Amino acid sequence: MPPVNPPKDEINHPDRYAGGKFECIEVMADVFGKEAVKDFCLLNAFKYIWRQEKKGGAHDVKKAIWYLNKYIELSDINENV
Incomplete structure (x- = not known):
């Protein structure tokens, strides 16, 4: 039986924004800052x-x-919403 690939998540983790082990938005935070x-x-x-x-x-x-x-998530808001 061939391996089963997980379904693609085009909302939360689209392939086009992942360049290796980091997602683009993570690198943006490192380069430009969280704010x-x-x-x-x-x-x-x-x-x-x-x-x-x-x-x-x-x-x-x-x-x-x-x-x-x-x-x-980036705001570190720890309120129960």
């Missing part, structure tokens, strides 16, 4: 919400949620 990447996440969430009716629909909403969750 810059937090701003990037908020702006990307805005972009995906803005265009969702005309382009990506639910896929874009899921991407916006991913960026908002990444913002929370």
Whole structure:
């Protein structure tokens, strides 16, 4: 039986943003700093919400949620939401 590959996760970990063992957003945080990447996440969430009716629909909403969750992760927010 051939090996089973896990399904691709185009929302949370798209292949095009992984360059080896690090994802692009992790390297961005190292290069530009956490605050810059937090701003990037908020702006990307805005972009995906803005265009969702005309382009990506639910896929874009899921991407916006991913960026908002990444913002929370980078903010070290330890609140129970």
